[in-house]
Amino acid sequence: MKKIYLLFLVLAMTASCTKKKKADLLVVNANIYTVDSVFSKAAAMAVKDGKIQAVGKSEELIEKYEGKRVLDAKGKTILPGLVDAHCHFFGLGLNQQKVDLLDTKSYDEVLQRVVAFQNDKKKSFVFGRGWDQNDWEVKEFPVKDKLDELFPDIPVVLQRIDGHAYLVNQKALDLAGITKDTKASRGEIVMENGELTGLLIDNPMAMIDAVVPDLSREEQANALLEAQEICFGFGLTTVSDAGLDREVIELIDSLQQSGDLKMRVYAMVSNSEENLDYYLAKGIVKTDRLNVRSFKVYGDGALGSRGAALKEEYSDKHHHFGALVTSVEDVYDIADRIAASEYQMNTHAIGDSANAIVLKAYNSALEGKPDRRWRIEHAQVIDGKDLDYFSQGIIPSVQPTHATSDMYWAEDRLGADRIEGAYAYKTLLDKSGIIALGTDFPVEKVSPFLTFYAAVARKDLDGYPKNGFQTKDALTREEVLKGMTIWAAFANFEEKEKGSLEPGKWADFIVLDKDVMKVPINEVPDINVEHTYSAGELMSEKNN
Structure with a gap:
């Protein structure tokens, strides 16, 4: 009897050793860049309940896991789902x-497009x-005269x-009550020869x-769903939206809860007294797909419209220094208020003056408060004297295509030394140890592969x-790649759940038609995303 018992025990142990674990998705024969701490590579992944269970060699995972679905990548490159940091x-x-x-x-081409659009859309x-x-x-700012002729009513x-600038016609000015006598603060209502040009910069x-x-709620919902389709098509699985009001954030949450919106959203709350009051009292809002724990503040305007706040005058416009959108006093007050909460402060700063003011305000507010991960969005023009602030836990969040868009005229604005x-x-x-990369779409194009190309090739x-x-x-x-995955996730306090392909993290990943890490750099902009997965679910597929 004892021998029979031992035989059954051995057979049971053998069966348990050979029994495969269940997986919802098994990915094999892939060229996987895990973006883990040692930037290791793998060939296979097992996914269950939306999370990665194992990463390793194909033969090992095939032996260990039985997948309901199997994706044979046929040697294609797989990356973590891309995170657009801004x-x-x-x-x-x-x-x-x-x-x-x-x-x-x-x-003239602008006017032609407006006329064609209106003839179609009415x-x-x-x-x-x-x-x-x-x-x-x-290369001069346009004026409204032709708009007034084409669209008088x-x-x-x-x-x-x-x-950071509008060109509007007279009808829009009249609706807004803007006249030659309207005063502008922290921005400009541009006049020529005592007349309105229709150009408004920043606060006005x-x-x-x-x-x-x-917009109606339906129109807003449709806008979010259209944006989702575009972004999944480019391999983005998380987007950091730099400035949203409560109404839109709650709509995003509603669409995510209903299952219609599956894009993960890191929502930076637009800085306003109402939003500050509401979200600071409410605290951090976190679900699997929505993270609300930061405020977006504007320090200054943009370099292209000469709204960026500079320490010295613009090289191509004497006695003009740009302008702060938020006053120095308010920047410090907002920083102190947010520092007393768990929220992050992410501030748009382009010019060296704006960057200096914001960095000093951060330094003051965060004294004795480690690992707050406050960010400078854009960080475009930095005085060398201010760079060391980034060594104190401040994260630069930049958009590389801005460099290649602005390089034709940036030196005209800044001069040879400041550029x-x-x-x-x-x-x-x-200085910082990490850098978060984004596109700033729709200011720039959506494709993160243009970001990749611009950052490397310049x-x-x-x-x-x-x-270059x-x-x-x-x-x-x-x-x-780190800046578009794990570092961007870290900048969002999400590095433990995404940004790399490791066990326990969300199975957010993309399949490319070329190896972005090895092809000639000039081929990177044309890389296609063949499949986009979020939580192991196929979100986008290109037909080859």
């Missing part, structure tokens, strides 16, 4: 209902975005590519915003300049 997700969706003015080569209020006078042969608002834009018709401290991504990385898509733009501040491919 974008405008909701704005991208809204832009699908606006005149697309990106890549226009003249003001809107009662026309909104467009994306013009950049620096791309035109005549319909308000038209055309937003500059950086979001709010007077126009106040008369733009509100050396601009778009200094490698310098910022060396060239435009035509290969200009031949030797300030290549001393180029990043390596490994640094860029």
